[in-house]
Amino acid sequence: xxxxxxxxxxxxxxMVFMYGIYVIIHGHLTPGGGFAGGVILAGSFILLxxxxxxxFVKLMKEETGSTLYENLAILIVLLLALSGLLLGTRIFFMxxxxxxxxxxxxxxxxxxxxxxxxxxEVAASILTIFLALVIFKEEMKE
Amino acid sequence: MxxxxxxxxxxxxxxxxxxxxxxxxxxxVIACGIVGYGLVICFLLLxxxxxxxxxxxxxxxxxxxxxxxxxxxxxxxKFSKPDPQGxxxxxxxxxxxxxxxxxxxxxxxxxxxxxxxxxxxxxPYIEGATEKTGSANLVTGVVxxxxxxxxxxxATVLVTAVLGVLTILRIKGKK
Numbered sequence: 001x002x003x004x005x006x007x008x009x010x011x012x013x014x015m016v017f018m019y020g021i022y023v024i025i026h027g028h029l030t031p032g033g034g035f036a037g038g039v040i041l042a043g044s045f046i047l048l049x050x051x052x053x054x055x056f057v058k059l060m061k062e063e064t065g066s067t068l069y070e071n072l073a074i075l076i077v078l079l080l081a082l083s084g085l086l087l088g089t090r091i092f093f094m095x096x097x098x099x100x101x102x103x104x105x106x107x108x109x110x111x112x113x114x115x116x117x118x119x120x121e122v123a124a125s126i127l128t129i130f131l132a133l134v135i136f137k138e139e140m141k142e
Numbered sequence: 143m144x145x146x147x148x149x150x151x152x153x154x155x156x157x158x159x160x161x162x163x164x165x166x167x168x169x170x171v172i173a174c175g176i177v178g179y180g181l182v183i184c185f186l187l188l189x190x191x192x193x194x195x196x197x198x199x200x201x202x203x204x205x206x207x208x209x210x211x212x213x214x215x216x217x218x219x220k221f222s223k224p225d226p227q228g229x230x231x232x233x234x235x236x237x238x239x240x241x242x243x244x245x246x247x248x249x250x251x252x253x254x255x256x257x258x259x260x261x262x263x264x265x266p267y268i269e270g271a272t273e274k275t276g277s278a279n280l281v282t283g284v285v286x287x288x289x290x291x292x293x294x295x296x297a298t299v300l301v302t303a304v305l306g307v308l309t310i311l312r313i314k315g316k317k
Contacts, residue, residue, distance in 0.1 A: 023195070027279065027282050028277040028278065028279050028282045028283070029277075029278045029279055030278075030279060031191035031192045031194075031195060031279065031281070032192065032195050033192065033279070033281070033282050033285065035196055035296075036192070036195040036196045036199060039196070039199040039200055039203060040199055042203070043199060043202070043203055046203065046206065050206070050210075067304070067308070070301060070304060071301065074297055074298065074301050077294065077297060078294070081290065081294060092290070092291075093286075093287070093290030093291065093294075095275060095276075095287055099275075099276030100276060102272065102276060102278055103278050107276055107277075107278075108275060108276040108277040108278075108282075108283070109275075109276060110286075111275065111276075111277050111282055111283065111286050111287065114286045114290075114293075115282065115286070118293070118297055121297055121300065121301070122297075122300060125300045125301065125303070125304045126203065128304050128307075128308070129303070129304060129307050130207065132307050132308055132311045132312070133207070133210075133307075133311065135311075135312075136311040136312075137214065
């Protein structure tokens with residue numbers, strides 16, 4: 001890509017990443033949440049890869065890492081849901097943590113935790129699909 | 143507001159029709175984008191910012207991936223003349239579309255009025271959600287608390303999709 005695209009990406013990618021984190025963490029207060037924020041996070045990585053086109057070996061390493069994060073995050077979501085069975089009133093997906101005051105950042109019990117881990121899972125999934133497509137194209141060339 | 147939604151829906155239909163008939167595949171992909179972004183404006187007009195955020199981000203990323211795919215393969219659509227079997231299936235599909243349209247018109251007349259639903263579940267969701275979940279955003283409260291199973295299913299579908307993509311695309315690497 002040209003210098004203009006590279007420079008703009010350098011300036012914007014970090015802000016896109018921060019905005020994704022904001023959307024995920026404030027998911028229980030403002031519109032958005034785990035799914036939307038996760039896709040924005042993946043978008044910042046995709047922007048960087050499209051602009052700079054990092055090399056093949058590094059991409060394969062990143063794919064392994066993103067698959068690991070994706071599976072770990074969905075496992076943690078499942079464990080958090082199971083924790084409702086062990087603690088509190090023994091219901092799957094029980095919101096047993098204290099709720100706090102309405103509208104504060106740390107409130108709503110388990111919901112922010114679900115948002116964060118679903119966000120990690122969605123971001124890693126979309127990034128993995130994109131990386132798999134890029135690596136497939138590189139492999140077809142050889 | 144309903145007039146604005148009708149205008150945007152009309153634009154979306156024009157975009158979809160152009161996407162089918164465009165000679166250049168790149169302009170067909172961009173015309174598909176009209177449908178997605180028109181839907182974003184419809185969601186905003188219907189006061190659903192959660193859906194609008196998801197739709198705008200997903201639409202942008204799918205558009206990027208589709209443009210990349212079109213630029214790497216051919217930009218021309220390849221046509222082939224239909225043989226006798228093709229004509230038979232064409233007539234058959236036209237017949238099936240006619241039958242489906244007939245039942246669609248019957249069922250549309252018995253639907254609820256636009257914006258008024260007779261489902262009983264939406265009332266308790268809207269009234270009790272803030273106290274029960276402690277979440278200021280009603281949508282998150284419903285998605286992660288009342289309908290937690292649903293969300294878990296969606297997340298699992300995403301994991302399964304990634305597993306499928308990796309299985310299909312990495313045959314050459316595993317050899």
